[in-house]
Amino acid sequence: MSGDLRVNASRFRAAHEADWERLEALITRVEKKSVRALADDDLFALPLLYRSALSSLASARATSLDRALVGYLEQLCTRTYFQLYGPPSSAGTQVRHFFTHDWPAAVRGVWRETLGSLLLTIAAALAGFLLVQSDPSWFYGIVPQGMAGGRDPSATAEALRETLHGSGRESALATFATFLFTHNAQIAIFSFALGLAFGAPTALLIAYNGVSLGAMMAVFADKGVGLEFAAWLAIHGTTELFAIVLAGAAGFRLGLALAFPSRLARSDAAILAGRSGATVMVGTVIMLAVAGLLEGIGRQTVDSDLARAGIGAAMLAGWLLYFYLPRRRDGPR
Incomplete structure (x- = not known):
C-alpha cells in the first residue's frame, strides 16, 4: 500500500511540479522587490498558479500523500496568500520603492x-x-x-x-x-x-x-x-x-x-x-x-x-x- 502511495505521490509531483516551481520563483521575486517587478504575463499567471497550488494542497491532504510535500505546499500557499492579500507595506516603504x-x-x-x-x-x-x-x-x-x-x-x-x-x-x-x-x-x-x-x-x-x-x-x-x-x-x-x-x-x-x-x-x-x-x-x-x-x-x-x-x-x-x-x-x- 505504501508503495502505491509513493508512486501516486511521484506522479502527482511530476504533473504539477513545474507550476509550483514557477509560483515559488514569482513569489520569491515579489518578496525581494514588489509585485511591480513581475512581467505582465507573470502578473496575469500569478492568481491562476495560486489557485492551482491550493487545489494541489487540497488533493495532497485528501489522499494522505507525502507529508513533506503537504508541508511544502502549505508554506508556498501561505507565502502567496500573504503577498496577494496580506497587509500592504508601510507608506514609507512604498515611497522609497517608488x-x-x-x-x-x-x-x-x-x-x-x-x-x-x-x-x-x-x-x-x-x-x-x-x-x-x-x-x-x-x-x-x-x-x-x-x-x-x-x-x-x-x-x-x-x-x-x-x-x-x-x-x-x-x-x-x-x-x-x-x-x-x-x-x-x-x-x-x-x-x-x-x-x-x-x-x-x-x-x-x-x-x-x-x-x-x-x-x-x-x-x-x-x-x-x-x-x-x-x-x-x-x-x-x-x-x-x-x-x-x-x-x-x-x-x-x-x-x-x-x-x-x-x-x-x-x-x-x-x-x-x-x-x-x-x-x-x-x-x-x-x-x-x-x-x-x-x-x-x-x-x-x-x-x-x-x-x-x-x-x-x-x-x-x-x-x-x-x-x-x-x-x-x-x-x-
Whole structure:
C-alpha cells in the first residue's frame, strides 16, 4: 500500500511540479522587490498558479500523500496568500520603492516613446524659430500673451535682458514663473490624458510646446541675447522640458497600446500602458515642482549666465543618470 502511495505521490509531483516551481520563483521575486517587478504575463499567471497550488494542497491532504510535500505546499500557499492579500507595506516603504525602482523602471520602459517625443520637440522648436525669424508677426499667433509677458518682437534688447536678470521686476518675474509652471503642468497632464485618442492630440501638444519654445528663442536671438536666454532657461528648463517630454512619451505609449494592442485585448493593453504611464506622470509632476524651485532660486540668487548653464547641465546629467544608469536586473518587464 505504501508503495502505491509513493508512486501516486511521484506522479502527482511530476504533473504539477513545474507550476509550483514557477509560483515559488514569482513569489520569491515579489518578496525581494514588489509585485511591480513581475512581467505582465507573470502578473496575469500569478492568481491562476495560486489557485492551482491550493487545489494541489487540497488533493495532497485528501489522499494522505507525502507529508513533506503537504508541508511544502502549505508554506508556498501561505507565502502567496500573504503577498496577494496580506497587509500592504508601510507608506514609507512604498515611497522609497517608488523612487528607487518604480519611477526609473517606468521611464526606462518608455524609452522609445521618449526619444520620439524629444525629436518631435526639437523639430517643432526649430520650426518655430525659423518661422519667427522669417516673419516676427508669427510670434503673436504662436505664444499666448500671458506666457510672453512682454518678451515679444517689439521689446528692446535691454528690456529682454531685464526680464532675465530681474532688475527691479521680481514681482513680474514671479508672476511669469507661476504662469509658466501652470502652463507646462497643463501640457504635461493633457499630453498623457489625450493619449487615449491614439496619441494624435499628444503629438500636437508636444509640437505646440516646441514651437512656442522656438518662437521665444527667436525673439531673444534676434536682439542678441539668445545665449543669455538659453542660460536662464537651462537652470530650470532642462528639468521642465524633460518632464514634458516624458509626459508626451507616456501619452504615446497609451496611444500605441490602443492602436496596436498586439495579442492582448485593446482594453487590457490600455490598462497596462495606463498603469506604467501613470507612474511616469506622478514623477513628471515631481519634476515640474523641482523645476519651479530651480526657477525661483535661479531668479533670486544666481545671476551669472555661466552658473545658470552649469546648474542646468548638472540637473540634466543627474536626471539621465537617475533614470538610465544600469541597475541590478529586476526581472523582465
